[in-house]
Amino acid sequence: MYKFLGLVLLLITAPALSKTLTIYTYSSFASDWGPGPAIKKTFEAQCHCQLQLVALDDGVAILNRLRLEGKRSKADIILGLDNSLLSTAKDTGLLAQHQVELPKLNLPNGWHDDTFLPYDYGYFAFIYNAEQLSQPPHSFAELLERPELTLLYQDPRTSTVGQGLMLWVQTLYGERAARVWQNLAKRTVAVTKGWSESYGMFLKGEADLVLSYTSSPAYHLEIEQQTQYQAANFSEGHYLQVEVAAMLKASKEPALARQFLTFMLSPDFQQHVAQGNWMFPVIDTELPDSFTTLITPTPSLSLDSEKIRLHRSHWLKEWRNSVLQ
Template sequence: MFNIIHLLLLLFLTGSSVLAEGTKPILTIYTYDSFTASWGAAPKIKKAFEKECNCTLKFVSTSSAIGALRKIQLEGKHTKADILLGLDTSIAQTAKATGLFEKHDLNTSSVVLPTAYSDAYFVPYDYSYFAFVYDANRVKNPPRSFEALADMPKDFKIVIQDPRSSTSGLGLLLWIKEIYGDKAGEYWKKLAPHILTITKGWSESYGLFLKGEADMVLSYTTSPAYHMIEENRTNIKAASFTEGHYGQIEVAAVLRSSKHQALAKKFLSFMLSPTFADIIPTTNWAYPVIKTAKGLPKAFEQLTVPSKMLLMDGKKIEARRKAYINEWLDAIQK
């Protein structure tokens, strides 16, 4: 009897060992909801990366990338996140100051952007420009400047995102600050009557716009490409503003607490591959940061392309962001 029990125990332990060796590591990425949507980038990226990593890629989404950062901050060293993906350069400095992230140690010389950007912690993977998007069938004469937007008839409504919870909302805040400087608060007071609502994230705003609830929505110059390619519609357009357009460069970083540091950095390296770059234009509807093997879809040739990317220094934003937000709150609440 002893020998049989010993044999069964040996077989069990051997089997457990094989099982453990065959278990793939799980790499967890926190990001925003539109990235993980069925039509978003995550499903294709998961499939492509899993082919070469011998791992399981898991995406966890919140309504915004800022929300994902806050989730990580609340979880602290116990977070399950290995990577935070979807912040942009406007909030990256804030994230860096938390001390939660690890240097990537990658060569990013292949990155091509409209403006210089390099960071030891955050790796860029796509970019676009903020813009107000409208339906040309409904809005025949869209505003072509911030002044023209504020001077539209009283019943002309826009939907925007909250700068406290959304990178795009923060982008608009900085866009207006770059143009109006000390008079930004005065401009917000003029614009306030046209704001139908302020949503927590981009998805909610865009959904309201598509339902016809508002005349314009804060989105991106690349947003119309989705409608052209997926719906064969050319009536959704981005208004070109004479003052220029503020840019968004999206980035990702590895958590210092990650138990899969090497694998996480491998994913960041994968973000700079032609495979990843080819996925971005028709899933995240943005420009990849490296030249694609396939080239950009033809629809991108019809998009509004600003001559210059407005972008505020990250350290300046970190130092003054709270003051900018308070200025905004004070202006729109009066």
């Protein structure tokens, strides 16, 4: 009897189980070498909750999962879409307005959106090994004029990085894009599902160039003390990617979700962007010395997300038909 009463008293006085915030993100963010673990630890200490990071392949995969699950999704937040997918994601009708007061943001084109909040940004670029390629291309036009150069890139249907290349080509070449894809197809070693596969192949020496980011060399310098990996600086400019997060209307923890979105724009989160995600923070944050060695893309290229939504299917079909010829 006394044991039973003691158990009841223990249950009454024990703290309630902590709440759980579920975030769909991409695998490199949630990986042991990504920013996810440190961010999870810091936020859990502040919210006294459980932060569950569900790792998917890429931003495109996150959107596809959201569409598939609809209102039944277990996610409270999606983190890892980019500026090219804003209108398409909003069309699902599944996302809520963030209602977060923005701090001063360091973004090339500013930020004005009531659903998505940015957490980092970067520029797409072709990376080369200077010990293997002494004369990299200095423009997109030169890349097209040098058929001896081999390359690796990611599928625009499954990868935000690959989609970035598609938008880069559309920005520069418009109606001539099909001819660009046909040109590149002749020396493309592989089009991979995601970034990790293609970058791994590049590091093994399987191609001269790989599609990645202007900030990728900072990783090699900071972590591996290697200087041979460089970004080819294209005179026409580089396409801008802004990575974003948003909360779901169906979130079971809306207050906690907004707390995380606010936290995302704080120094406690942003300090992990440069040396965790190897991208640029969106607020004033001290950067590693390796970032001072990076190229400065000029101009910064981008397309309106609504235009992308309207034409994305056609551009994907054009890419697919061109590379399969």
